[in-house]
Amino acid sequence: MRPLLCSLLLVLLTCLPVSADVDCDGVDDLLTTGSALSNFFSASTGTVMGWVKVTSDVPDACFGGANMLTDDATFWGVGRTSDGAQSFCAYLYDGANILTILNTKTNGWHHLAWTHGSGTQTLYLDGVSIASAAAGDISFMGGLLVMCKEMPDRLADLRTYTSVLSVDELAVIAQSHLRGIGRTQPSGYWPLTACGDGAAGNTVTFLDRSGNGRNATGDDGANNTGLTCRASEYLTHAWGPN
DSSP: OHHHHHHHHHHHHHHSOOOEEEEOOSSSOEEEEEEEGGGTSOSSOEEEEEEEEEOSOOOSOSTTSSEEEEETTOSEEEEEESTTTSEEEEEEEOSSOEEEEEEEOOSEEEEEEEEEETTEEEEEETTEEEEEEEOOOOSOOOSEEEEEETOOSEEEEEEEESSOOOHHHHHHHHHHOEETOOSSOOSEEEOOOSSOTTOBOTTOEEOOTTTTOOOEEEEOTTTTOOOEEEEOSSOEETTBOO
16 A cells, blocks of 8 residues: 555656746846736835846846846836946836835845835845835836846846835745745735746746736747747755656
């Protein structure tokens, strides 16, 4: 009986989908939700986060440039920039100024998070606050949430929240190297596990696991290259290997 059970378990594990990350080409790849920014957080309060593997420099400014998450009307974004000798960044437009915060880039895998609340936006790297600035409300929330915009990096486990997560929770998530961990319910959650290693992400539906059904659709752009799914190399599930 035991050998039979082991064989059945092996079959089940073999049939499970391979967890994957997504390589963006830094040119025209996009993951588009079709949902307005206001569905994920408010103009004054929210959190976004994701895992980023920095693979090369970016040619763009933060505003409207290489963003892990942004809106297609470019009123807000979190990602990387060529400003400040290559930096992680976040920006928002509050109706009067484009307020940008920067921190120097380092290669490899990192957890990048942004919070906005009580008139301040803060950027976190690997669970530690690295920069903050006064910031008013985002002046337009009708733009559609998109991911992977002009970012030549590998992305994994992207999330949004309607609240400002505590410093402690951000640190736990960043230090865990686990998918899906955290006590606060996200407003949007894309593990990016929709396809296996080497598969094209174009036209693939990347499910929103928050329960809100705001799925993202892959688009490899006019050049029809990039947006490639990769086997997960850094994150694991809390219940075991990918």
